[in-house]
Amino acid sequence: MTTAARPPALRTTSAIAPTPILPVGQHAHRNAVESLLDSYGAIPRGETVRLAKPTSNLFRPRASVQMPGLDVRGLGGVIAIDPEARTADVQGMCRYEDLVSATLRHGLMPYVVPQLRTITLGGAVTGLGIESTSLRHGLPHGSVLELDVLTGGGEIVTASPDEHADLYRGFPNSYGTLGYATRLRISLEKVHPYVALRHVRFDDPEALADAVSRIAADGSWDGEPVDFVDGTMFGIGEAYLTLGRWADSAESPSDYTGDRIYYRSIRERSTDVLTVHDYLWRWDTDWFWCSRAFGVQNPRVRRIWPRRWRRSDVYHRLVGLENRYGVAARVDAWRGKPPRERVVQDVEIPVERTAEFLRWFAKEVGMSPVWLCPLRVSDGAWPLYPLEPGLVYVNVGFWGTVPIAEGGVDGDLNRMIEAKVAELDGHKSLYSDAYYDEAEFWAAYGGDTYHALKRTYDPDGRLLDLYQKVIQRR
Ligand SMILES: Cc1cc2nc3c(=O)[nH]c(=O)nc-3n(C[C@H](O)[C@H](O)[C@H](O)COP(=O)(O)OP(=O)(O)OC[C@H]3O[C@@H](n4cnc5c(N)ncnc54)[C@H](O)[C@@H]3O)c2cc1C
Structure with a gap:
């Protein structure tokens, strides 16, 4: 067969998935679960059970990490994919970069x-990941069909809408305090090779929120379908919605893993096109900004x-070093600069009140850029993170530090944000300081x-409870 005669699907595949990861299979999975159970059994009764896992995307520092923890080394793969049913059985600690591949x-x-890239499926389901498909598909737990959980009690339990439905419903936002997912069966969506983007500018947050409502209502903007939507606010008078739609061809897709930087391109050009692979990881290369x-x-x-x-996990490790050794903080103190408060949060605000939040945020916190991501869940029965079904929310993400005001203390601004989010009927993710x-x-x-x-x-009580883990940072 000549190269020209190669089937288009194969060309597409090699372009969008450079190094495909092969499934590990059922046998390897069963062995890994055995090792996990052995490691659970080896932790003395009365001691807290924790994960021994090499990467994390959590931001709140923990007071201590006791070793040995649960051995999850063999639980980082895809078990099997059923292309007909469009489902995958995936191990709990499988990183999205491997899952996507x-x-x-x-x-x-x-x-x-x-x-x-290094967020894992289990982490995203228990800790509520989000992305630009969330207006169509909600949050990662919405496409989980069933999951196996090693409970705090040491049993492997399969939870689904019909079996142990209370655990299935209560797992999202439990942050590993009820048990750890060892296997999840998830639904998959068919992809096209490219994603074509429009960066649409809005001069005020009210117009942006109004556009989100319209896109949510009819799934399109200016006559074109919207398959993906997120946004970037550079200032109260300069914000963009990035609207993506599937595309089957592209002249020369952009590459932001080299000299060019994705978030800057949003201000510099009104349209763009990326391979689906590069689109999915567009934010990872520079960890947003x-x-x-x-x-x-x-x-x-x-x-x-x-x-x-050029990967988020490398930058995350550098931040971890700064948290541990505080070099920048010591240099600031030496130069007479005020200490800074870490303000790293993602909050969800009903779309009708998003402009009000953004105006308040610009005045009181003043950090930019800010990431925006609309979402809507169709099913409201997730008791630990009770979003209103059918209601459009906008996730507002901001990650940085701000100087602590004269006479103020660390945490003041985070507390103000918590109060504002509650006042606007919003919700706050728990991956960071609370x-x-x-x-x-x-x-x-x-x-x-x-x-x-x-x-x-x-x-x-072999696992911490949610309050101890999130607020008391144990
Ligand atoms: C700066 C920053 C930006 C972020 N931005 C985004 C974003 O844009 N989009 C997004 O989707 N998310 C974002 N997150 C949040 C992220 O999705 C959550 O923190 C998620 O829980 C991280 O998953 P992880 O696999 O890295 O888990 P870890 O960080 O290792 O663990 C997170 C928590 O989940 C528990 N856990 C891990 N694996 C399992 C499992 N298999 N079963 C049960 N519990 C488990 C752990 O015990 C821990 O409490 C961001 C986080 C940070 C710090």
Whole structure:
């Protein structure tokens, strides 16, 4: 067969999934679960059970990490893909970069692919990932058909809408405090080779929120379908919605893993096209815009910064070092600069109140850029993160530090954000710093249901509870 006669699907596949990952199979999965159970059994009764996992996308520092933890080394793969049924059986600690690589080989992808390569499927389902398909598909847990969980009590339980439905419903936003997912069966969506983008500018947040509502209502903008939507606010008078649609061909797709930087392109051009692979990882290369803190956006540094280090997990490790050793904070103190508060949050605000939040945020916090991502869930029965079904929310993400005001203390701004989000009937993700008192925390995050689940699935309290983990950072 000549190259010209090669089937288009194969050409497409090699273009969009450079190094496909092969499934590990059922046998290897069973062995890995055995090792996990052995490691659970080896942790002395009375000691807290924790994961021993090499990567994390959590931002809140933990007080201590006790080793050995649960051995999850063999649980990082795809078990099997059923291209006909468009489903995949995936191990709980499988990173999305490996999951996507395996599914693209079949011209498929998960319904929601969080932007950071090393986020795992189990982490995204228990910790609520989000992406530009979330207006169509909701959050990652919405496309989970069933999952196996190693509960705090040490049993492997299969949870689905029909079996252990309470655990299936209560797992999202439980952050590994009810149990750890070892296998998840998820639905997959058919992909096209390219995603064509329009960056549409809005001069005020009211017009942007109005556009989100219109896109949510009819799935299109200016007569073109909208398959993906997210946004970037550079200032209160300059924000963009990036509207993507599937495309089957492209002249010369852009590549933002080299000298060019994706988030800058949003202001510089009104249209663009990327392979589906590059679209899914467009934000990872520069960790949205956060790589600028390491000088990587300076052309001279970028040229010598190895390509394999242009990844969110590398930057995350650098932040971890700063958290541990506080070098920048000490230099700031030495130069007489005020100490800074970490403000790293994602919040969900009803679309009708998003403009009000953005105006308040610009005035009180003043951090930019800000990431925007509309979402809507069709099913409201997720008690630990009770979003209103059918209602459009906008996720607002902001990640940085701000100087602590004279006379203020660390945490002031984060507390103000929590209060504002509650006032606007919003919700706040729990992957980062949180300051709620215990009563308001349980009221906002399904406390009654959670405590009942904890009694059933972790009766001896081998795992931390959600409040201890999120607020007390144990
Ligand atoms: C700066 C920043 C930006 C972010 N931006 C985005 C974003 O744009 N889009 C997005 O989707 N998400 C984003 N997140 C949030 C991220 O999706 C969540 O923090 C997610 O939980 C991370 O998953 P992980 O696999 O890295 O898990 P980890 O960080 O290792 O763990 C997160 C929590 O999940 C628990 N956990 C891990 N694996 C399992 C499992 N198999 N079963 C049960 N519990 C488990 C852990 O115990 C822990 O409590 C962001 C986070 C940060 C820090």
